[in-house]
Amino acid sequence: MEAGALFPAPLFTPSTKAGLGFHDQNISYQDLVKLIGFVAAHQIRALSLSIYCEMERIASLRGIEILDTKFEFGYTCTGEIMLIDAVGTSDESRFNPAKDKQRFRNWLMSAGFDKKTPIHLPDDIVDQVSQDYIEGCKMLTGITIVL
Numbered sequence: 001m002e003a004g005a006l007f008p009a010p011l012f013t014p015s016t017k018a019g020l021g022f023h024d025q026n027i028s029y030q031d032l033v034k035l036i037g038f039v040a041a042h043q044i045r046a047l048s049l050s051i052y053c054e055m056e057r058i059a060s061l062r063g064i065e066i067l068d069t070k071f072e073f074g075y076t077c078t079g080e081i082m083l084i085d086a087v088g089t090s091d092e093s094r095f096n097p098a099k100d101k102q103r104f105r106n107w108l109m110s111a112g113f114d115k116k117t118p119i120h121l122p123d124d125i126v127d128q129v130s131q132d133y134i135e136g137c138k139m140l141t142g143i144t145i146v147l
Helices: 029-036 038-061 102-110 123-141
Strands: 065-069 073-075 081-083 093-096
Touching (some): 029 038, 038 065, 093 123
Antiparallel strands (some): 073 081
């Protein structure tokens, strides 16, 4: 498979939620089963792949490839699995053409951001990232946002 090529089928790659300031930790499906049980792991994998495939279908109608995305799940007070975070946004996904937070991440890395010290964001970076989000929303939904 050449670099940058899409996988023939979506991959399910679970991770655990890390504490504040730390990166989530990738785990194997077997580790997920050990952590939450077979039934819950199976349900979360099936939900993730189903949601992704529907997102991919909708995005492809607009000429967009979803390079990767994440879903976060939790439990309701009755123990049912529930999707608990945004889905298909620029915060949770990377797209081609790129209309996501990668420009912002790149700027933070080049500015030496250490996740501990507050940093001033120049107006041009705020404007560029805002424009990326607005364009990404329009690409995905067909809705124009005016600020």
